[in-house]
Amino acid sequence: MxxxxxxxxxxxxxxxxxxxxxxxxxxxxxxxxDLDALAANAAAEVAEAERHGLELYVMSKQFGRNPDALRTIAAAGIDRAVAVDVQGMEAVRRSGTRIGHVGHLVQPHRGAQDAVVAAEPEVVTVFNTEIAARIGAAARRAGRVQDVLLRVRGPEDTYYFGHAGGFPAGEIEKAAAQVEAVGNLRVAGVTNFPCMLADAATRTVKATRNFATLTGAAERLRAAGFEITQVNAPGTTSAGTFAEQARLGATHVEPGNGLHGTTPLHLFDEGQxxxxxxxxxxxxxxxxxxxxxxxxxxxxxxxxxxxxxxxxxxxxxxxxxxxxxxxxxxxxxxxxxxxxxxxxxxxxxxxxxxxxxxxxxxxxxxxxxxxxxxxxxxxxxxxxxxxxxxxxxxxx
The missing domain is CATH 2.40.37.30 (Lyase, Ornithine Decarboxylase; Chain A, domain 1)
Structure with a gap:
């Protein structure tokens, strides 16, 4: 392709x-x-993210979490990684890369919670109060407060098979209160996926209904008094999507294939x-x-x-x-x-x-x-x- x-x-x-x-x-x-190309690609994304006030987490599963690639990308300015699962977290840590976000797609399983907290991620995504309770207990044992993102789900949102789940958008305030009641957890933000998808008919990358669910949940939580610092909007992300993601209310995005130039936008627009x-x-x-x-x-x-x-x-x-x-x-x-x-x-x-x-x-x-x-x-x-x-x- x-x-x-x-x-x-x-x-x-x-x-x-x-x-x-x-x-x-x-x-x-x-x-x-190609480390030269990766460095240039990452630098272009860092510059574009800075123009729009976005924070970046590198998604490295697509390139096998290669340590030399991760170190090159970190040197270019993206020094924190997202790990979609616990195995990814362990692999990323072997390169010395900081963990920014755990649980983006796959929740930490039973027995993994202490390792997740020990990795000192900036945020951990939770889909329900049961997972939150595990992370909270591990944070308590570690003597720290762990920031979490609530995975939010709207009734009209669409997902790839096996990706669905999260707190109902209509009850997000109640969910946030229940999560913080666990103890040693702080609700720092919300996430959903996919927030951006390619449209082959128009040859563009567009926001999905999931994005509106995400930003709506953030607004409701802020109105309820929660200090929401992260609106994490992943999906088909590259420098060419940052302006739209920021305009719609994202604070954090997670480039993966974009870093090695293999997103649909790179086929739609040769100027990327x-x-x-x-x-x-x-x-x-x-x-x-x-x-x-x-x-x-x-x-x-x-x-x-x-x-x-x-x-x-x-x-x-x-x-x-x-x-x-x-x-x-x-x-x-x-x-x-x-x-x-x-x-x-x-x-x-x-x-x-x-x-x-x-x-x-x-x-x-x-x-x-x-x-x-x-x-x-x-x-x-x-x-x-x-x-x-x-x-x-x-x-x-």
């Missing part, structure tokens, strides 16, 4: 991926991150400042007749705009061409991707296969690796990590 934009705006990453793979320095099944900063590197394993098969254990495309034609750069040098690629149906195990008719195109076993799509690395069996110096041509390759940000150097 993003291969053309990669070749137009950051061709050095594509050529670096082929070169490093052919030299044996990057293995198949690796997401390669972020460029693609991540590619998936594979290689041709074998042939079946005229079709080539490429390793795909780390393959996962977030099809936010539905199905589309998938292509990849295939070859061994600067003459590598772009070929169509086929994948297994949704729900299947991705052992391989198929490159139809590859033999007639001169493809050989061992050729590099480089994709650029909208990833969700944390749900795959892939690795991540970062490289600096793409823009200068002096490549500085960093360590290999698994999707939990553990070192994977030397692992086959």
């Amino acid at each position: 993003f291969l053309r934009r990669l070749r137009d705006t950051n061709p050095g990453l594509a050529s670096a991926a082929v070169r490093l793979h052919q030299e044996g320095r990057v293995r198949a099944n690796t997401y390669l991150l 400042p972020e460029v693609p900063a991540i590619v998936y590197v594979s290689e041709v394993s074998h042939f079946d007749g005229d079709d080539a098969y490429a390793f795909a254990a780390g393959y996962y495309v977030d099809k936010v705009l539905g199905d589309y034609r998938l292509t990849a750069i295939v070859g061994r040098d600067g003459d590598a061409g772009v070929l169509d690629v086929e994948t297994a149906d949704a729900g299947a195990i991705h052992y391989y991707c198929r490159i139809p008719g590859a033999r007639a195109r001169g493809v050989r076993v061992g050729d590099s296969v480089v994709f650029c799509f909208r990833p969700q690395v944390f749900v795959t069996r892939g690795r991540t690796q970062a490289v600096a110096g793409v823009r200068t041509g002096t490549l500085d390759l960093r360590g290999v990590y698994d999707v939990e940000a553990r070192p994977a150097d030397g692992v086959a």
Whole structure:
């Protein structure tokens, strides 16, 4: 989906991926991150956020919570992370990145509450009083008061499957009082998701009904005397959405795919400042007749705009061409991707296969690796990590 934009705006990453793979320095099944592009993308988002008075939490699950990427983004000014679940929180902490927000989508499970509070997050999202009670008890044991966000849900809000839940918007004052009555908790704000979504028909990113529920809840809580300092409005976020999110009342947003230039807005508008900063590197394993098969254990495309034609750069040098690629149906195990008719195109076993799509690395069996110096041509390759940000150097 993003291969053309990669070749137009950051061709050095594509050529670096082929070169490093052919030299044996990057293995198949690796997401390669361009630290130069990430730094520039993050700096553009920091500048735009400052113009609109927004605070940023980095969402790192899409790039596998790679520690070198997180440190680069922090150096550019986004030094706090959102962790959608406890595993993400643990992975982010391994890089030394501060925890800004826990529980954005997945609530802390039983037994995790002490670890969550010990991570000293700025805020923890709670969906109900039962989860709030666990976090409050952990905060009491730790001798601190923990700020929380209330996940708010309106009757007309829409969610991806499995994402629904939260305190009813019509009873938000009562919910806030019950949460603070737990003790050692302070209601600091509200959140909802998705607050922004892509509209393929108009080729724009628009606010959803969930956003209005969010800001309405914040207004009601302020009127009831609660000191609301955070209106967290995540969803399809990048520099190009900040002005609208701020105008509608957000205080905090959480760029993820935006940081590596793979949101729908980057397809709709070629003038967006972020460029693609991540590619998936594979290689041709074998042939079946005229079709080539490429390793795909780390393959996962977030099809936010539905199905589309998938292509990849295939070859061994600067003459590598772009070929169509086929994948297994949704729900299947991705052992391989198929490159139809590859033999007639001169493809050989061992050729590099480089994709650029909208990833969700944390749900795959892939690795991540970062490289600096793409823009200068002096490549500085960093360590290999698994999707939990553990070192994977030397692992086959």
